[in-house]
Amino acid sequence: MLSLSKNKWFWFSFLLALVISSNFLIYRLESLGPLPTGIALGSLFDFVITIPLLVYLFIIRKRYSLKYILPVMIAGYGAAVLIIPHGLLSAYSFVKYILLAGEVAFFLVELYVVFMLFATFPRIIKSYRKNESEIPTFIYRMKQASEQHLKPSRVQDIFFSDMTMFYYSLFSWQKKPMxxxxxxxxxxxxxGTITLYVMLIHALVLESIGFHFLLHSWNPIVSIIALVLNVYTLLFFIAEIxxxxxxxxxITDRHLYLQVGIIKQLIVPLENVKSIHYYDGPEKLTKDQERHIFDAVVADFFKEKPTFEVEFYHPIEARFMYGFKKKVTKAHLRLDESxxxxxxxxARINEFDAQ
Incomplete structure (x- = not known):
C-alpha cells in the first residue's frame, strides 16, 4: 500500500505545485511577454518528463512497477494541453502520437494478459472444484487454484478482486456462514460494522437516485458514469458484509489466516509467530507504526482499540485488493471470543516452540 512520510508528501506536493504553477503563470502574466518560440517545448518537457520523474522518485520507486510511468506521462500531456496556448503547442503535436503509440503498446500487452486469463479460466474453475484446501472459503480456494495455472500479475489481481466482489455480493446468499x-x-x-455498511448502502441508494436525475439533466453521459460507479460501490459494500x-x-495446524472482508488478507505460518499479548498501546498510531501493522479490526462507528497484538519473527507480506501489498511485523486483532x-x-505457538 502507498505509504509516504509527511516529509516526502510535503516535498512532492511542493515540487509538483511549483512546476505546474510556474508553467501556468508563464502563459498568463502579460509582463513576461513576448514569449520565446521554444517555451512550449520547455513546458512539454516539464509535464511529460519532469512530473513523471517526480512521481517515480517519490511514489513509484521500490513500490510499484515502472509501467505506471506511462499513464502519468499521458496525464501530464493532458495537463499541458490545458495550460499551453494552442498556437504554441501545435508545432509539437508529434509528442501526443509518441505517447499514444506507447499507450497502445501497453494496452495490447495488457489485452494479451486478459486473453490468457480468460483462456485459462475453465482450468482454474476445474482446479477450484477439485482442490480441498485446509481453508474452505472462496477467497483462499480461488487463490490456490489460480496460482496453479497463472503467473502473478496486476491484471490478474484486479480481475480476481472484482470476481471475489461479485461472488460475495451476488452468489453467496444461499450459503450459511461457517x-x-x-x-x-x-x-x-x-x-456495529454490519449496521455501518447497511447505513452506507441506504445512503448510497438514496443519493444515487436523486443525484442521477440531477446529473442527467446536465449531462447524460456523466450521469451514466456516476450511476455505474455507484452500482459498483453498492456491490462492494454488500460483498464486504x-x-x-x-x-x-x-487457526489451522500450521497457519493463522486473517481475512478481513474482501479488502485485506494475511497468512501467517505459526512458526513465525513470536508472541500474542493483550494490546496496551495507544489508540491512534503514527503513520510509521501503521506501515508495519496489519489491522484486522473491522470498521465501526467508533474506532475500537484492538484486543490482541500478534508479533512475528520475520516480516510477512499482507495482500490487499487489486494487488496492493506491504510487509508487516505485527497484527492487531479484536474477536468475539477473545x-x-x-x-x-x-497453545499452537507453544507446540512449535517445543519442537
Whole structure:
C-alpha cells in the first residue's frame, strides 16, 4: 500500500505545485511577454518528463512497477494541453502520437494478459472444484487454484478482486456462514460494522437516485458514469458484509489466516509467530507504526482499540485488493471470543516452540 512520510508528501506536493504553477503563470502574466518560440517545448518537457520523474522518485520507486510511468506521462500531456496556448503547442503535436503509440503498446500487452486469463479460466474453475484446501472459503480456494495455472500479475489481481466482489455480493446468499469452533473465530458480532455498511448502502441508494436525475439533466453521459460507479460501490459494500460473515479468522495446524472482508488478507505460518499479548498501546498510531501493522479490526462507528497484538519473527507480506501489498511485523486483532482464541493460538505457538 502507498505509504509516504509527511516529509516526502510535503516535498512532492511542493515540487509538483511549483512546476505546474510556474508553467501556468508563464502563459498568463502579460509582463513576461513576448514569449520565446521554444517555451512550449520547455513546458512539454516539464509535464511529460519532469512530473513523471517526480512521481517515480517519490511514489513509484521500490513500490510499484515502472509501467505506471506511462499513464502519468499521458496525464501530464493532458495537463499541458490545458495550460499551453494552442498556437504554441501545435508545432509539437508529434509528442501526443509518441505517447499514444506507447499507450497502445501497453494496452495490447495488457489485452494479451486478459486473453490468457480468460483462456485459462475453465482450468482454474476445474482446479477450484477439485482442490480441498485446509481453508474452505472462496477467497483462499480461488487463490490456490489460480496460482496453479497463472503467473502473478496486476491484471490478474484486479480481475480476481472484482470476481471475489461479485461472488460475495451476488452468489453467496444461499450459503450459511461457517459455525465458530476451535479453528474459526468471528470478529464482527460484537461490533456495529454490519449496521455501518447497511447505513452506507441506504445512503448510497438514496443519493444515487436523486443525484442521477440531477446529473442527467446536465449531462447524460456523466450521469451514466456516476450511476455505474455507484452500482459498483453498492456491490462492494454488500460483498464486504458477506465476506465478513463468511470468512472468520482461522487457526489451522500450521497457519493463522486473517481475512478481513474482501479488502485485506494475511497468512501467517505459526512458526513465525513470536508472541500474542493483550494490546496496551495507544489508540491512534503514527503513520510509521501503521506501515508495519496489519489491522484486522473491522470498521465501526467508533474506532475500537484492538484486543490482541500478534508479533512475528520475520516480516510477512499482507495482500490487499487489486494487488496492493506491504510487509508487516505485527497484527492487531479484536474477536468475539477473545479468550478462546488467545488460548488456542498460545497453545499452537507453544507446540512449535517445543519442537
Amino acid at each position: 459455525s465458530p469452533d476451535e479453528r474459526m473465530y468471528t470478529y464482527h458480532k460484537k461490533t 458477506q465476506a465478513i460473515r463468511h470468512c472468520p479468522i482461522m 479468550q478462546k482464541f488467545y488460548n488456542t493460538l498460545t
